Amino acid sequence: MNNSNENLTTHNGIFSRINEILLECNASEYEKQKFMRHLMEAKNQHLGLMIVGPTGVGKTSTIDALLGVEKAKIGTGTSPETMEIAEYDFEGITIYDTPGFGDGTDADKRHAEDITKLLQDTNEKGEPIIDLVLILIDGTSRDIGTTINLINHLLIHHFKDEPGRLLIAVNKADRAIPVGNHWDYEANKPDEAIVKRMDETVKTIRERIYTSTGINVDPIWYCAGGKEEGGEKYPAYNVSKLLSYIVSATPKEKRVVFLGNINTEETDYLYDDGAKNYNKETASSIWESILTCASIGAGIGASIGAFGGPVAAAIGAAIGAGLGAIGRWACSLL
Ligand SMILES: Nc1nc2c(ncn2[C@@H]2O[C@H](COP(=O)(O)OP(=O)(O)OP(=O)(O)O)[C@@H](O)[C@H]2O)c(=O)[nH]1
């Protein structure tokens, strides 16, 4: 095993490894330069994801389940308007963790202004800083009306032309039915009653947003995982589905940002409804984006082809390692 493989858990490490593979291979100088240029462009992509939801819905737990918060640099926005929005900076991804709100107070009004301002912010290239907004809804709450109002009044008009950038997920499925034992903690899965309840919840959300705004959204439900009082952490459910939902909504050329950033805690990606192979779907869509990266034209795909089998396989292995817990799928995609 190559020494640099130990870096394959970081975003920069993966790109360095691919660079190294290319330097070692015997392609023409022209091909190598071309590929490396494309690689740099891919490496410089940046994704902005804003997470919105009421206090205690599980915003921070969700970021942790998806990417692992310990890997992030944590800061707050520098402009006074966004002081209260925490930023989790990963390599190539910034997650904006907005303060919980929805209680109708003055603070709510301020948070709404902060969110609107951030949604309108652009980078030096004039592109929106926020690519995607993930709205979290509490699956244990009987009152989803407040959040739906928030979506209908504050958020949806920013996404009229691109509703695919607005993601909605209902958390805490394990506690959706407060009375009785509806979650099988042994197998970490819901019983039929929870499935029915959660399917109804997402259907209601979809219908209510459509009725008010004429916009189609496609909510999902999941568990970010939690901790029993004084007990052990129990694993997440459908986080694989949530990641796949986020990755497929990410602009194609930006999906490479997930390399080296996915939470390596395997159990968080292990349990899901099995309706699809979500991890494989995520891995394929990241790999495909490397091959057909919109902003780099036919570039990388053609270049990998030009380098031949072993080089492509080595690059595939580096990318597979970079997908952390779900990476084992990626190697078989070549
Ligand atoms: N049962 C259960 N509890 C969860 C789940 N996700 C998060 N929690 C718990 O809910 C509580 C709040 O989670 P946080 O992640 O801190 O919520 P938040 O939205 O970041 O909260 P604020 O930052 O205060 O707005 C914690 O005790 C979590 O352990 C879940 O899927 N199921």
Ligand SMILES: [Mg+2]
């Ligand atoms: Mg939080």
